[in-house]
Amino acid sequence: MDSSDIRGYIQRFEDQGYKTWIRTTMILECLKTRMGRFLENETEVFHNALNGKIKLEEKTCIGPTKCDYKKVPTVKSAPNKLCRLCDAWKGEILSEHKNPNPSMVYWNNTTPYLWPSHKWEVAKVYMPRGNMKHKSVDDFDISAYLTLMTFCRHFQKFVKGHLLSQVTNVRNQIMHSANFAVTAEDFQDYMGRIRALGEALGEKVPEFQSFSKDMAEIQNINFQLHFGRDPGIHFQGPSTDKYDVTSILNMELKIMKDKMECLSQLYDADREDMLTSEELQKVKSFLDMNHDLQEKLQPQWQRLEAVQAQHGLQINTLTERVGELEKHTVVTDEEFSSETLMYKNRLLERAKKYKWDNPVFSEQDESAGFRGQVEVHGETFLASLVCKSKAQAHQAAAKKALQELATVIANEEAALGQAAKSQAAGFSFYAAVTVSLAVDVSPDKGVSAPVDRVECVYEKLVSLFGLGAADTGSSNKEKVLQYCTRLKVLPPVERSSASSFVLRLNGKITFYDLEGSGSKAEAVQQAARAALEALCGVLDKAAVNQNNHKGALQELLVRFKQPHPEYHVTDSPAGHGDRVTWLPEADPTGGLAEGSGHRYQEVEGADEGAHAEIGTPMKRMITDRSDRPSKMSKVLPSTAGSERPDGGQVLGSVEVTILVDLRPHQAADQEGAVGAAYSDLMKALSLSPAPSGEEKQAVLEFFREAQCCPPVEKIDHRPDGTYSCSLRIDGKLTFQSPERSTKKESDSLAAQKALAHLEGLQTVKDLKLTGEVKGRLQKVAADLGNIGLPVYRTTDAGKVIDGGQVLGSVEVTIKVDLRTHQAADREGAVGAAYSDLMKALSLSPAPSGEEKQAVLEFFGQTQCCPPVEKIDHRPDGTYSCSLRIDGKLTFQSPERSTKKESDSLAAQKALAHLEGLLTVKDLKLPGEVKGRLQKVAADLGNICRPVYLTADAVEVTDGGQVLGSVEVTIKVDLRPHQAADREGAVGAAYSDLMKALSLSPAPSGGERLAVLHFMQLTKSRPPVEDIKMSSDGTYECALKIDGRFIFQSPERSSTKKEAEKAAAGQALRHMEGLLRAHRRPLPVGDNHKSRLQELLMSGLGNAVLPVYAAVDANDPRHT
Known part of the structure; x- marks a missing residue:
């Protein structure tokens, strides 16, 4: 090897863009190798499955010369020119094709008479053009593999189509362009797509379980180490390194040959993305600068030049021929008189x-x-x-x-x-269609039993939301309610009587096309088809129009007097994996109607200033998102008097939930559109000006400080070549008062700060904002989509004593699906799933059969909802169970320390439990513990950074005098009460609830106020009122309690254990009456904590264990 070649190698591999390009192609080659081994086996399985479906005596084609791919009919009206056997194979092949339209299948890839005996002849039907002569697994490139798995339904069980499409995009960006460089930003994007595919396949295919490790090896190759600067270097024999100089150069040459062949095939296939003359010149210039490659790639370059020249000649010949034909075919008939x-x-x-x-x-x-x-x-x-x-x-x-x-x-x-x-850009278009619905869903005719009516209606919603059949042991209603809980939205409103049952759907439902399409128009049609198929069960069971789904959807909505649908097209899948999302809205007539099982109620005792400002009773919607106590209040629960005796110096904060879509901004390129959108948002939020180009960073920093997830970007590539970007804000923003003050003043200061940032976002520009600041904030929040009141909190602003000794906590949001477990019975499958989760969370071993209880206790301690169980009864009679974790887990530091150290200790505790859940088993975790936690959380589906909190950790003094508290979650429907008028029915319901809660008697007419005051003291949401008017003119009121209660021990105790027991006794005193009112047996025994747990789990709908806490009783904040 001469020195000029060596200098060429060194110069080429000093270019960062080229090295990144080589790394990308090497990783794709590694992926192709693993896919090849997998497909060699799986195509055999698929071929055998198809063969088993064909019940014909013939096993071989009777006329190989007649059954040729050119004679395969591609339209329904064409005569069938295949023999019986080949025609049967054709039908089975089409039934497994995701695009079963015969005219969209590449029959010219394959030879029909070989279908019964050659598995790859069947597989080639699902591949792109150009694979006719390929016969074995090594003949195909990665594009053929990816397309096969994309279009063949057999592979749906292994991986989702959009993951394959994203990697196809990467491959074609690399192999179909004239460039030999990849930017660092694109490289990270490409690696994310490839890694996602490898991880998805690794869950079910052993060949891919160590793929991430191979990726990391290639990414860490130090080309400088292999290619020194000494021109006289002599390359040695095989190195112990897996990727030595020789292997890298051989791989580089193979990649170059593959790329040249790909570029030639673009001309052969007359593809739209074939290189222009200018782009071809770029390739030639690259080879001219690298003589070693130019010499070795001479045959491939000559072929590329030849097919390009031949293509140009064909175009010129066709143009001349067309001209000649037209000269002789211009006719004089009136029908054809125009040239x-x-x-x-x-x-x-x-x-x-x-x-x-x-x-x-x-x-x-x-x-x-x-x-x-x-x-x-x-x-x-x-x-x-x-x-x-x-x-x-x-x-x-x-x-x-x-x-x-x-x-x-x-x-x-x-x-x-x-x-x-x-092939050039993957399935680059994904559409979604949003339909606004305001309809009543009724049971089918002939369904008379009340239970059947409910199940029939909810079955329609299961189909509408794409939830599949209800799991064994659960009803359709439970499935819908679980879905709404996961989306954190209100369930549909029920309206029932003795003879009817109706669900009111009022809101927006969005249908997503997750598979992707090659054009925007096709993506829109796919989304419209999904909407049609789902809505037909609710609106009309007419057949779906097979030609124009978009038009059929609009006709259906117009016929039922619903608004026109809204379409959105993006270049990446939306919906977070859901095919359907539901967002309910308030009834346009002003809240939900009477008798609807509504979730609105008037709230007394709320902020008086807000009442005075609005001038009407406040309405409040109860959802999973409203009125959660602060994280540290669970650790250090405060009593009614939260102001300090030293002048009431506290810090205030307000949490405001908003949902607002901002106007789109257009620009010539994507960066300009995004920058304009963030620049406009920065001004609307009244943030300090940022340097040009740094507007987005300033906005993201604001949302981080407000402890809110960042805005969601929606970027569209418009038909005129420009880009548009719009932002959506959906979450809770927390604003702190800038200084210490009394509680009332600190709330007002926090509200002022929130107003200063949020008023600029108002969609109702002429909203009258005057008077008291908290009332103004409430009006602004309502205009910005807030369905709950702003939540005010205060914390002690006194200095931390004891050398800065604080307790730390970290809140981590995760979303992860765990692997499925099978067993002969339901209990075995559930037990195995929880046993595996217990090990993954690094929990202490539990006695056999008590693994689920141990896991639920862990989730109770971390203040998170328990895992969602998905249980299936399989065709073979066995059961399978998989668990999903979706929520926020809070971890406390085990001891007092400085703020920095306490955050680190809390993060360490979180890592100890969460690392076992990692889906990327070989994820490189940096040394710093908070950074490691952030990486783990990101891998577990966290879209927000971990949130750290601290609280004063004053030592307990005075012989261990502590106060205890317990937080309990209940869900119970109380019996209805009737009266001649509305006020009488409501009063009777609250009077009964007051007795059930063992509250002190209230003056006549004051029962409702007494109950609401109790709810306020226990930091709970008010009951939901369901008021109906009967046919006889009387009224009926039923109350529903659904939320968290915090009960304090009534006196000091000497130990933490006694304080918690006293708090449990306090909770029992008020909760047992609810169970009695619900006609359930009361738990017995002397152990208050055990009785309380049994009470909650068995009778009051609690799936979360009670959460206990104890604090120093001598701390002024808790006296």
Whole structure:
């Protein structure tokens, strides 16, 4: 090897963009190798499965020469020219194709008579063009593998289609361009896509379980280490390094040959993304600068030049031929008098473009002239007009063929567009359609039993929301309620009577196309089809229009007097994996109607200033998102008097939940559109000006300080080539008062700070904002989509004593699906799932059969909802169970320390439990513990950074005098009460609840106020009132309690254990009456904590264990 070659290597591998390009191609080659081993086995399984479905005596084709791919019919009207066996195989192949339209299947890849005996001949039907001569697994490139798995339904169980499409995008960006460089930003994007595919496959395919490790090895290759600067270097023999100099150079050469072949195939296939002359010149310049590659790639370069020249010659020849044809085919008939109507020319162009056989024209002599006829695409078309000349007759026949083949041509265009897009940029378009609904869903006719009516209606919603059949042991209603809980939205409103049951759907439902499409129009049609199929069960069971789904959807909505649908197209999947999302809205008539089981109620005792400002009773919607106590209040629960005796110096904060979509901004490029959107938001939030180009960073920093997730970006590439970007804000923002003050003043200061940032976001520009600041904030929040009141909190602003000794906590939001476990019975499957989770969380071993209880206790201690169980009864009679964790877990530091150290201790505790859940088993975790936690949380689906909190950790003094508290979660429906008027029914319901809660008697008419005051003291949400008017003119009121209560021990105790026991006794005193009112047996025994747990789990709908805390009783904040 001469020194000039060595210098060429060194110079090439000093270019950072080129090294990144090589790394990307090496990782794709590694992925291809693993996919090849997997597909070699799995295509055999698939072939055997198809063979088992064909119940014919014939096992081999009876006429191999007749059953040729050119004779495979591609339209329904074409005659079937295959033998019985090949036709049966064709049907089974199409049934497994995601695009079963015959005109969109590449039959020219394959040889039908080999289908029964050669698995790869079947597999090639699902691959792109250009694979006809390939016979074994090593003959195909990674594009063929990816396309096979994308379009063949057999592989759906292994991986989702959009993950395959994203990697196809990467491969084509690398191999179909004239560039030999990748930017660092693109490299990170590409690695994320490839890693996501590898992880998804690794869950079910052993070949991919160590793929991430191989990726990391390639990413860490130090090319500088292998290619020194000494021109006289001598390359040694094989190194112990897996990627030595020789192996890298050999791989580089193979990659270059593959790329040259890919570029040549673009010309062979007449693809839209083939290189232009200028781009081809770039490739030539690169080779001219690298003589070693130029010499070794000479045959590939010559072929590329040849096919490019041949393609240019074909275009010129076709242009000349078309000109000649048109000179002789311009007709004088009025029908064809315009020279622009060159139907024959158009048909010839279509045939060449779609790789059809050339059209064959003929004519029939008739008394009035000639009637043209053309045979094309396996069909014969006869003109409807008689013309004076043969040329005119041919034009008329061509016109007839174009008209009749319009659908086929459209499909071919879609196929070409899809092939080009899916290979050049993956499935680059994903659509969603949002439909606004305000309809009543009723049971089917003939369903009479009340229970059946409820299940029938909820079954329609299960289908509408795409939830699948209800799990064994759970009802359709439970499935819908779980879905709404996961989305953190209100469930649909029930309206029932003795003879009817109706669900009121009022809100927006969005249907997502997760598979992706090659064009925006096709993506919109896919989304519309998904919406049609779901809505037909609720609105109309008419068949889905097979041609124009978008038009059919609009017709359906217009017929039922619903607003027109809204479509959104992006270049990446939306919906967070959900095919359907539901967002309920308030009834347009002003809240939910009476008798609807509504979730609104008037709230007394709330902020008086807000009442005075609005001038009407406040309405409040109860959701999972409103009124959660602060994280540290669970650790250090405060009593009613939260102000300090030293002048009441406290810090205030207000939490405001908003949902607002901001206007889109346009620009010539994507960066400009994004920058303009964030610049506008920065001004709306009244933030300090940021340097040009740093507006986004300033906004993200604001949301981090407000402890809110960042805005969601929606970026569209418009038809005119420009880009648009709009932002959505959806979350809770927390604003702190800037200084210490009394409680009332600190709340007002926090509200002022919130107003200063939020008023600029108002969508109702003419909203009258005057008077008391908290009332103004409430109005602004309501305009910004807030469905709950702003939540005010105060914390002690006194200095931390005892050398800065504080307790730390960290809140981590995760979303992770755990692997499925199987067993002979339901209990075994559930037990195995919880046993595995217990080990993953590094919990102490539990006695056999008590693993679930141990896990639930852990989630109770971390203040998180328990895992969601998905239990399936399998066809073989066994059961499977998988768990999903989706929520916020709070971890406390085990001891007092400085703030920095306490945060680190809390993070260490979180890591100890969460690292076992990692989906990326070989994730590189940095040394610093908070950084490690952030990486773990990101891998577990966290879209927000961990939130750290601290609280004063004053030592307990005075002989261990402590106060205890317990937080309990209950869900109970109380019996309805009737009266002649509304006030009487409401009063009777609250009077009964007051007795059930063992509250002190209240003056007549003051029962409701007494109950609301109790709810306020226990930091709980008020009951939900369900008021109905009966047919006899009387009223009925039923109350529902659903939320958290915090009960304090009534006196000091000497130990933490006694304090917690006293708090449990306090909770029992008020809760046992609820169980009695609910007609359930009361738990017995002397152990208050055990009785309370049994009470909650068995009778009051609690799936979360009680959470206990104890604090120093001598601390002024808790006296």
